[in-house]
Every structure is written in structure tokens, then in C-alpha cells.
Amino acid sequence: MNDDRSHSSLLVPPSTQDWMQGVLSAKVVLVMYGDYQDTGSADAYKLIKRLQQDHSASLGEDYLCFVFRHFPQTQIHPHAQRAAEVAEAAAAQGQFWSMHDTLFIHQQKLENGYLVEYANDLGLDIPQFLKDLSKHVHIDRINEDIEGGIRSGVTTAPALFINNIRYAGRWRMTELMATIVAANHYFNQ
Numbered sequence: 001m002n003d004d005r006s007h008s009s010l011l012v013p014p015s016t017q018d019w020m021q022g023v024l025s026a027k028v029v030l031v032m033y034g035d036y037q038d039t040g041s042a043d044a045y046k047l048i049k050r051l052q053q054d055h056s057a058s059l060g061e062d063y064l065c066f067v068f069r070h071f072p073q074t075q076i077h078p079h080a081q082r083a084a085e086v087a088e089a090a091a092a093q094g095q096f097w098s099m100h101d102t103l104f105i106h107q108q109k110l111e112n113g114y115l116v117e118y119a120n121d122l123g124l125d126i127p128q129f130l131k132d133l134s135k136h137v138h139i140d141r142i143n144e145d146i147e148g149g150i151r152s153g154v155t156t157a158p159a160l161f162i163n164n165i166r167y168a169g170r171w172r173m174t175e176l177m178a179t180i181v182a183a184n185h186y187f188n189q
Contacts, residue, residue, distance in 0.1 A: 012148035022065030037077035079110035088138030
């Protein structure tokens with residue numbers, strides 16, 4: 001049965017292995033499956049980032065945890081897989097979120113020459129970075145994200161889970177915020 005509603009919960013719970021901003025014990029945990037070449041993923045990430053900035057003061061730091069998982073859609077985005085590997089290669093040098101932001105900002109420019117330029121701008125060790133990419137050192141990590149997403153019913157990016165429940169609303173600030181507030185209310189009962 002290929003009914004999306006039968007897969008409305010996250011089957012791979014967030015862990016310390018994930019890329020996260022915030023703490024896992026937060027009242028609301030957002031898990032996003034994204035593709036660096038996908039405009040929808042970039043828009044969703046911008047929305048989440050704005051939400052974090054706008055509401056961190058009023059909600060408190062332990063309110064929201066954001067987790068990003070890779071879901072490159074290689075059949076429609078030829079540079080998505082490589083971009084995910086670039087993010088992981090940057091992560092190996094402590095620069096995941098900086099590279100993550102750079103890739104979404106410049107998602108129209110994800111060819112190899114640009115990727116090396118971004119790494120250089122972030123001050124990465126370029127020989128190590130290129131070695132990681134040429135040997136596909138981080139491919140298993142990316143594939144684990146993809147497999148976990150598929151197990152949870154993800155077929156396209158972006159996909160968002162709020163406290164392990166698939167978000168089915170529209171990607172608008174008011175709707176997303178209302179869902180987060182409702183998730184927090186539910187959590188506190």
C-alpha cells in the first residue's frame with residue numbers, strides 16, 4: 001500500500017549522530033530532509049532559519065532543536081549528491097553549518113569549481129577536502145540519511161517532521177509556527 005499517511009511518523013529518531021542546532025531534549029524537534037539543489041528545500045530552510053531567529057528570544061534556547069538530514073534527489077538534481085558530500089567533507093573539518101548555508105545560498109552554482117571555491121572561502125584544508133570527495137569518504141552517512149527518510153515515507157525533499165510527526169501543512173511561517181506551538185502544547189500535557 002503506497003499511502004503517504006501510513007508513513008506519517010519518523011522511524012529514525014533524532015540522535016547525537018545528526019547535524020543539529022539546539023539540544024535533543026528541546027520541547028520541539030524539527031527534522032528536515034533536504035536536497036541542496038532543490039529550491040523547495042532552500043525555501044524551507046530559510047523559513048526554519050527565520051523562525052529560529054524570530055522566536056529564539058521569546059521561546060528560549062531549549063525550545064527548538066533543528067536537525068538536518070540529506071535527501072539528494074539525484075534523478076532530478078545532478079549536483080545534489082556531490083553537494084551533500086561537500087557538506088560532509090566540510091563537517092569533517094568542523095564547518096558543516098557554514099557550508100550548509102553556503103550551499104543553499106548558492107544552489108544555482110554547485111559545479112565542482114564553485115564547491116572548491118566555497119571550501120577555500122571557509123578556510124578548509126583543500127587537499128584533505130578534495131581527498132574526501134574523490135574517495136567518497138562520506139557516502140555512507142548520506143545513504144543512511146536517505147534510507148532513514150525512505151523508511152519514514154519520504155519520497156521527495158523537503159520533508160519535515162515535528163516531534164516525529166510528518167508536517168503536512170504549507171511552507172508558510174504562520175502555519176509552521178502554529179504547528180510548532182501545537183506540538184509544544186501536546187508535549188507539555
